[in-house]
Every structure is written in structure tokens, then in C-alpha cells.
Amino acid sequence: AQSVTQPDIHITVSEGASLELRCNYSYGATPYLFWYVQSPGQGLQLLLKYFSGDTLVQGIKGFEAEFKRSQSSFNLRKPSVHWSDAAEYFCAVGAWAGGTSYGKLTFGQGTILTVHP
């Protein structure tokens, strides 16, 4: 079974600083990987996803993530954080059941990002 670990429960950065949120996964095959963002009291918004190909993927809001198979990691990065980026971030790994279209996602526990002015 797949699993996801987000080692950092809470991260604080200053506005304008760079950001890296860590994600490690466990999955027997090539994973489908996702990053989501959740503002308080809201649903989850998909930031970016990795299926195959280029290991550096670009997402919305200036985020990017790099898939490193050797390290089983999919870390999220942003070169300059804005105050509006304060939210909770979830990494997820997907497994697809053979020929069906059903896809189960397993989520990490989330990382809360605080941005100081």
C-alpha cells in the first residue's frame, strides 16, 4: 500500500523568502504525485501533479515540484513566498486500479505554512 510522509508539521518563512516543503512517498510502482493547498475552512485546490516525463513540474501560483525517484521525494518549492501563500499544503500519491478509471489518493498529514511580513 502507498503512503506519504510530510516531515514538517509547521513551517514559518518571511515574505519574499524561498520555500521548500518536503514530501516522501512509498509506492511499489511509478507513482502519480500531487500537491494540494487548503486555506482555512475551504476545500483543497490542486497546485500541480506529476505522472511521467519531466521530473520538474510547474504548477499554479508560481509553485514547482521535483520528482526524485532515488529519494522517493516530491518536494514543493517556490522562489519567493507571498503572504497569500499562508495555508496548509498536502502531498498525495495516487494508485490506479488496472484498467479502471478509479484512482485512490493517499494524503500526507499536511504542512501548515505561516508567512511573516
Added chain:
Amino acid sequence: SQTIHQWPATLVQPVGSPLSLECTVEGTSNPNLYWYRQAAGRGLQLLFYSVGIGQISSEVPQNLSASRPQDRQFILSSKKLLLSDSGFYLCAWSVGSSGGQFFGPGTRLTVL
């Protein structure tokens, strides 16, 4: 474009009362549909998923049930709520094998 709706947005219910949360998707056909629960300070727990009308799979045994009476409608129910049912309930959809799930705005349920 596709949109997903959930209602109500918030709900306060007494222990032992019934529950019905509704989720509808627009702008797509034959979606896979999912119900998640997010407890305070914890990640997302998949409760149910559905790949078609009338097809429901449960991920964890619990006090809840789900139904899919129409292609783009997914309902989460309970006959008698427990305190432990409190949480933030999220509905999501996906299509095909392209991956990625898209979430609704959620329902905050408080059981007193």
C-alpha cells in the same frame, strides 16, 4: 468548465439525529466521486468512492453510508450521528485515468 457543489456549508446536529450531505458535479459525465473526512489537525481520510450510479465502495467501517442516485450526485448519510462524526467533509471528483481529484468547498459538521 467543471464545478462541484456541496451543501450545506455548515451543520450543527445533536447526537442521534440523522444526516444527509449532498454533493453535485457539473460540466462532466461519468465522474468518479469521493467522500473524505478531515478531522481537526489530521489529514484526509477517504470514506467512500463511487465509479458509477449505484456503485459504492467503503474504505472504512463506520456510522456513515453513501449513495449515488444520479451520475453527478453523491450523498453521505447517517441514521444516528455520533460525537465522533464531527469534522470537515469533503467531496471530490475525478475522470478517467488522468489522475487528480478536484474538491468541493466542504461541509463543516458539528455533532453536539
